[in-house]
Amino acid sequence: MFNLPKRRILRKNKEFQKVYRYGRSYANRYLVLYAFTANGPEGKVGFAAGKKLGNAVTRNRVKRLLRESYRLNQQLLGPKYDLLLVGRKAAVDVKYAVMEKAFLSLVRKARVLGQEAK
RNA sequence: UGAGUAUGAAAGACAAUCGCUGAUGCUUUGAAGCAUUUGAGGAAAGUCCGGGCUCCAUAGGGCAGUGUGCUGGAUAACGUCCAGCGAGGGUGACCUCAGGGAAAGUGCUAUAGAGAUUUAAACCGCCUGCUUUGUGGCAGGUAAGGGUGGAAAGGUGCGGUAAGAGCGCACCAGCGUCCGGGCGAUCGGACGGCUUGGUAAACCCCACAUGGAGCAAGACCAAAUAGGGAAGGGAUGAGGCGGCUCGCGGAACCUUCCGGGUUGUGUCGCUUGAGUCGGCAGGUAACUGCCGAUCCAGAUAAAUGAUUGUCGCUGCGCAGGCAGAACAAAACUCGGCUUAUUGAGUACUCAUGGA
RNA sequence: GUGCCCGUGGCCCAGUGGAUAGGGCGUUAGCCUCCGGAGCUGAAAGCGUGGGUUCGACUCCCACCGGGCACA
Helix, strand or coil, X not given: CCCCCHHXXXXXXXHHHHHHXXXXXXXXXXXXXXXXXXXXXXXXXXXXXCHHHCCHHHHHHHHHHHHHHHHHHHHXXXXXXXXXXXXXXXXXXXXXXHHHHXXXXXXXXXXXXXXXXX
């Protein structure tokens, strides 16, 4: 239920480009959310952290926080969305609880929640 | 106690829950699921050097270019390391040094100064002579003193002289020859003649080293279809060996343009290696040899995270408790260097006080 | 991964080992004008950082820091 195997993660450059170009974007202080209606059997998710955030260690940490937020709350989401989460500068030294809250508020704003959650 | 020098272990631990990479086993048409196990560093970093490995001749010759530069050793190799020598710095522990050649040649040496590199040089001064009413002028001698400079061509002292001068002598520095110690850099001593600035991180000379590219190397598989037209070159030797040349090699194809068409973030390379740990032996040491044990990440928008609890460390607080814990993540691999950073301990030095 | 290049006042650039580090634009003070512009006169402000070579370094060498380019 909380699984997040490799095939559910965006890996190819083309997929990233597609979500960036055609997805709707929502943002707050800690992250940016791109949402795009998927055409595959299940939704995929991607995580990104730009070079502005710092060195490799901090970028990795931001991406892992984003992944945890998605992984633990994915059952709330509708099944047919490709999402892309991008960390922002304020997320660098933030705890998980803050990140999760920011993620949930954005998800509500973007209206990609599933039927049960509503 | 304070200040400092060198070296330098380790990089919080355990448990629970949810997840991820790889491997193995089972289930399974496939996809996947379950179980067990595994999983970042001392710098993984910067990419400053050097190897392995792969391809291009089997990596060859010469020139050019580039790099290194006290001696001896270590090493696969190095611009690294170890032990010494010399120079410089520090009261000292100790630290720093691209540290060969300036008598092969060329260049540069600003400003200042009379004079800056070859018969060195006379501005002030000193001395002698001539002259003048003269405090002066002229001629000559002189590098001891002053002044300039980073540097004035050996330094100090005594003798000597009209005044002076390696002009003579002693010591010191430098140069040459010889003797002795040391594998050697070099050190010590004797003798000789009496002295030839600096700069080679300026060109250069000498010695040594150096073929080029890089895992996006390279190999394989799959998918796609049609290999079409034009021009030029090719056994009188194409393309290739990324500077030039010699040489090698031996192709029916090669280059350019026009038109058409397809395609993977595929598999291998990819982790057993100058590996790691322990013992013994050799060596001042770097390191080497032998024996035994052991397998310890292989990702590709890139795996180690999140949450909670207990204990340990540091700070604050009477206490419950609260806050904090660096720098930073493999990308073919290994040896160094450099930089970032928390830092227990060990050895030593100096100063002050006490016994 | 490899090979290169650059860093000079606020901005864009010059600069043979010896200059007071130069030019343009800008800033600023004064003059001029009824006011502004233009013009004239003057001023401030700089060699990325740290070492080394040299008598002397923006320049030569080394190590860092920051930025950029090319190729596969």
